[in-house]
Structure formats: C-alpha cells, structure tokens
Amino acid sequence: MIRYVELQDRTAWYKLDRHLPESGFEEKVKSRQGYVLFKDTQLVGILRYNLFWDNTPFCTMIFIDNRFRGMGYGKQLMDYWEQDMRSQGYGMLMTSTQVNEDAQHFYRILGYKDSGGFVIDIPGYEQPMEMIMIKAI
Numbered sequence: 001m002i003r004y005v006e007l008q009d010r011t012a013w014y015k016l017d018r019h020l021p022e023s024g025f026e027e028k029v030k031s032r033q034g035y036v037l038f039k040d041t042q043l044v045g046i047l048r049y050n051l052f053w054d055n056t057p058f059c060t061m062i063f064i065d066n067r068f069r070g071m072g073y074g075k076q077l078m079d080y081w082e083q084d085m086r087s088q089g090y091g092m093l094m095t096s097t098q099v100n101e102d103a104q105h106f107y108r109i110l111g112y113k114d115s116g117g118f119v120i121d122i123p124g125y126e127q128p129m130e131m132i133m134i135k136a137i
Contacts, residue, residue, distance in 0.1 A: 002080045005034035005046070012036070012043040016063045020048065037064075037077050044068045047077045052094050057085045059095040062103075078110055086137045093135045098128045107133050 005013060007029055013020075013036070020028070028034035034048040045064040052058035059081065064074045085093060095112060097103040104114075112133040119129050 002035055002037045002077060004032045005029055005036050005048075009036050009043070013046060016043065016046050016065060017048070017061055019061060035077060035081060037073055037080075039068070039073075044073050045077050047081055049081065057081075057090050057093050059093065062095075074106060075110065082135075082137050091137060093137055094132060096130050096132050099131050100128045104131060104133070111135050 005028055007026070010025055013025065013034075028048055033050060034046065036043060037045040037047075043065070045062065045068065047059060047062045049057050049059045059078075062074060062077060064077070082093060093112075094115075095107060096117075097107065099117065112135045115132045115134045117129045117131040120127050
C-alpha cells in the first residue's frame with residue numbers, strides 16, 4: 001500500500017530518513033509531498049519531493065529499507081509518484097544523486113536521463129558531484 005505521509009508516520013519515517021529536518025516533516029504532510037509504502041503493517045520505503053523552480057517536481061529522497069531492496073518496491077514508489085505528478089498536470093520530473101552512488105543506474109532504468117550536475121567544494125559541505133536527472137512524463 002502506498003499513500004501520502006501522515007503525522008502518525010513520524011517515528012517510522014525517521015527510521016528511514018535521517019536528512020529531513022524535524023521542522024520539514026509537518027510541511028511534507030501538509031503539502032502532500034511525501035509518500036509511505038507499506039507491506040502489511042511494515043514500513044518498506046519513503047519518497048519525498050519538492051518543487052524545483054516552484055514548478056517542477058524534484059524527488060529529493062527515495063529510501064527503501066535494506067531488508068526490502070531488490071524486490072521492486074523502489075520502482076513501485078517511483079511509478080506511484082510519477083502517476084500522481086502526471087495527474088496533477090506536470091510534464092517533467094527531476095531527481096539527483098551523487099556520481100559515486102548506484103542510484104543513477106536505478107533512475108536510468110526508469111527512464112531518467114543525465115542532465116548535468118554541480119560540485120560542492122565549500123569547506124564543511126564537500127561532497128562528490130551531484131548529478132541532475134530528468135524525465136518527461
């Protein structure tokens with residue numbers, strides 16, 4: 001079962017998402033910019049997004065519990081998000097991943113294509129190049 005994240009999901013959500021500030025959780029609930037995927041009563045995965053340029057859905061996090069990886073749950077969650085965005089009238093989606101992460105291969109299988117990137121080299125914030133990926137829906 002996939003549905004929008006709700007306030008009662010907070011504890012389970014933060015077992016999978018350690019990057020969303022506490023202040024952002026209620027906003028994701030209110031704006032319906034987060035999803036939870038359950039198998040029976042077990043939280044399997046989450047997806048959250050925001051609007052890049054205030055008009056383009058940008059998947060900022062998808063995370064599947066390690067015990068459920070490789071079983072198609074990530075694809076189910078992305079498909080659900082894409083359908084929801086299409087039903088809301090959007091025609092393009094964006095996401096990103098660091099170039100040293102395997103997620104880029106997952107996104108390519110789903111039809112996303114490389115569209116550039118950027119390097120963060122500010123002391124204390126350094127990370128490998130962030131690759132932007134796009135998909136028409």
